[in-house]
Amino acid sequence: MNFVKRAGLSLRAGKARTAVLLGIFVVICTLLLGGFLLRGAAARQAADAQRTIGVDVTLKGEGLTPALADRLGASPRVHRYNPLLPLEATALGIEPLEPDAPRPPGDPVGARTAPVLALNGVRDSDLLLPFSYGSHRITAGRAITPEDAGREVAVVEQRLAGKNGLEVGDTVRVGSADGRRVVPLTVVGIYRDPMPDPSSWTPPRLLPGNALYVPVRTVQRLSPGAADLTEAVFRTGSPEQAEQLRSEARRLLGSGSFDFRVNDKAYDDQVRPIQRVGAFAGLIVRIVAVAGALILGLVVMLQIRDRREELGVLLSLGERKWRLVGQHTVEVVAVALPAVAVAALAGQLAARQTGDALLDRREPAALRPGSPDTPTDVPEMRVEPADLGRVAGIALGISLVATVIPGIGILRLHPRSLLAAGE
Known part of the structure; x- marks a missing residue:
C-alpha cells in the first residue's frame, strides 16, 4: 500500500492522536504568526517614527x-x-x-x-x-x-x-x-x-x-x-x-x-523601544520554532514507541524503513498545513492584543515634547502572504525535524527486535 495513503488511514484511525498533533501545531503556528505580525508592525512603526522624529543635527560656525x-x-x-x-x-x-x-x-x-x-x-x-x-x-x-x-x-x-x-x-x-x-x-x-x-x-x-x-x-x-x-x-x-x-x-x-551637535535623545526615547519590541518578537519566533520542534519530536517519539508492533509487522512484510519514516512525516505535515490556516484566523487577534500591550500608542515626544502625550492610531497589524509563507515554511521544517530525528531509531532496528519489544 502506498505509504501516503496509509498515513491518511492512520490519521483517521487515530483521531485522538491527530487532534493532539493539530492542537500543538495550531498553538505553535499562532505564536509564530503573532511574532511575525508584531515584528512587522514594530518595523513599520519604527520607520514612521524615524521619518517623524529622526535625529536632529545642529551645525554652527x-x-x-x-x-x-x-x-x-x-x-x-x-x-x-x-x-x-x-x-x-x-x-x-x-x-x-x-x-x-x-x-x-x-x-x-x-x-x-x-x-x-x-x-x-x-x-x-x-x-x-x-x-x-x-x-x-x-x-x-x-x-x-x-x-x-x-x-x-x-x-x-x-x-x-x-x-x-x-x-x-x-x-x-x-x-x-x-x-x-x-x-x-x-x-x-x-x-x-x-x-x-x-x-x-x-x-x-x-x-x-x-x-x-x-x-x-x-x-x-x-x-x-x-x-x-x-x-x-x-x-x-x-x-x-x-x-x-x-x-x-x-x-x-x-x-x-564648526560646531556639530547631535541630538538623539528623542530618537532613543521613542524609536529604540520600538526596535527592542521588534527584536523581542524575532526572539519569540526563534524560541517557538525550537521549542515546537522539541515538543513535537517528543510527541512523535512517544507515538512511534506506541506503534512499534505496527512498525514491526510492516517491516516483516518487506516495507522499507525510509517509507515508514516517510509515513510519519506525511502524517505530521498533513496536520501542520490546516494548522496554518487556523493560525491565520487566530493569529490576528493574538498579535493585536500583544501589540496593544507592547507597542507605544502615544504621540512621539519629539513632535510635541512640551505637551502631554496624546493617543494616536494603533500600529496596523495585518496578515500578509509573506508572513503565512514563513509560518508554513517553519511548520514544515518543524515537521521534518520532529519526525526524521525520532525516525533514526526506526532505521537502526530490525523487525524481530520491534516485535519482541512489543510483546
Missing part, C-alpha cells in the same frame, strides 16, 4: 552660508533641514511694539527708520526648537514651509498682529536697515510667543513680539551683503546617519571651526 546648507541638505541622509538667517529690519505701514519701561536718560531717541523688527529667515520653521518643543504655537494660518522658498510671506507674533489688526492674508511692508530696499510680505500665519515683555527698557527690535519669520531668500533680499547663518538644523533618520552626515559636512565645509 563662521562661513556657514545658505548655499552650503542647501548642499548639505541635499544629502540622501537628510529628511528635512532648516537654516536660520537673522536680520534687523524697519517697519513700514505698521506700528511696532514699544517697551512699556521708560527710555534710560541719555539714551538717544532713534529715528523712525531705525531697525525695529527682527526677521528670522528660515526654510522650515517647524524644525526650530521653540516650535518643535511647543513653546511657540501657531494660532492662525500656518508655519513657513520649504514651498515658501520663492514667496514673500511672513509669520508674525500675535501681539504685533493685535496692535495692527493683522490677519492671515494681510500684507505688511518691511525695509532694509539702510532704507534702500522694501519687500511686501503676505501674512500666512500668526504665532504666540509666551515670553512676556521685559520689565526694563529694551530696544524694540529685541522685543519678542517684534519677531517675524520669513523665508531665507527674503532676508537675503533685504541684507546689504552676504551673511552667514546663525545655525542650520538637519534631520536624519538615525544616529548612524547623523555620524555619516558629520563626515559629509567635514568634506564640504573643510577644516573650519
Whole structure:
C-alpha cells in the first residue's frame, strides 16, 4: 500500500492522536504568526517614527552660508533641514511694539527708520526648537514651509498682529536697515510667543513680539551683503546617519571651526523601544520554532514507541524503513498545513492584543515634547502572504525535524527486535 495513503488511514484511525498533533501545531503556528505580525508592525512603526522624529543635527560656525546648507541638505541622509538667517529690519505701514519701561536718560531717541523688527529667515520653521518643543504655537494660518522658498510671506507674533489688526492674508511692508530696499510680505500665519515683555527698557527690535519669520531668500533680499547663518538644523533618520552626515559636512565645509551637535535623545526615547519590541518578537519566533520542534519530536517519539508492533509487522512484510519514516512525516505535515490556516484566523487577534500591550500608542515626544502625550492610531497589524509563507515554511521544517530525528531509531532496528519489544 502506498505509504501516503496509509498515513491518511492512520490519521483517521487515530483521531485522538491527530487532534493532539493539530492542537500543538495550531498553538505553535499562532505564536509564530503573532511574532511575525508584531515584528512587522514594530518595523513599520519604527520607520514612521524615524521619518517623524529622526535625529536632529545642529551645525554652527563662521562661513556657514545658505548655499552650503542647501548642499548639505541635499544629502540622501537628510529628511528635512532648516537654516536660520537673522536680520534687523524697519517697519513700514505698521506700528511696532514699544517697551512699556521708560527710555534710560541719555539714551538717544532713534529715528523712525531705525531697525525695529527682527526677521528670522528660515526654510522650515517647524524644525526650530521653540516650535518643535511647543513653546511657540501657531494660532492662525500656518508655519513657513520649504514651498515658501520663492514667496514673500511672513509669520508674525500675535501681539504685533493685535496692535495692527493683522490677519492671515494681510500684507505688511518691511525695509532694509539702510532704507534702500522694501519687500511686501503676505501674512500666512500668526504665532504666540509666551515670553512676556521685559520689565526694563529694551530696544524694540529685541522685543519678542517684534519677531517675524520669513523665508531665507527674503532676508537675503533685504541684507546689504552676504551673511552667514546663525545655525542650520538637519534631520536624519538615525544616529548612524547623523555620524555619516558629520563626515559629509567635514568634506564640504573643510577644516573650519564648526560646531556639530547631535541630538538623539528623542530618537532613543521613542524609536529604540520600538526596535527592542521588534527584536523581542524575532526572539519569540526563534524560541517557538525550537521549542515546537522539541515538543513535537517528543510527541512523535512517544507515538512511534506506541506503534512499534505496527512498525514491526510492516517491516516483516518487506516495507522499507525510509517509507515508514516517510509515513510519519506525511502524517505530521498533513496536520501542520490546516494548522496554518487556523493560525491565520487566530493569529490576528493574538498579535493585536500583544501589540496593544507592547507597542507605544502615544504621540512621539519629539513632535510635541512640551505637551502631554496624546493617543494616536494603533500600529496596523495585518496578515500578509509573506508572513503565512514563513509560518508554513517553519511548520514544515518543524515537521521534518520532529519526525526524521525520532525516525533514526526506526532505521537502526530490525523487525524481530520491534516485535519482541512489543510483546
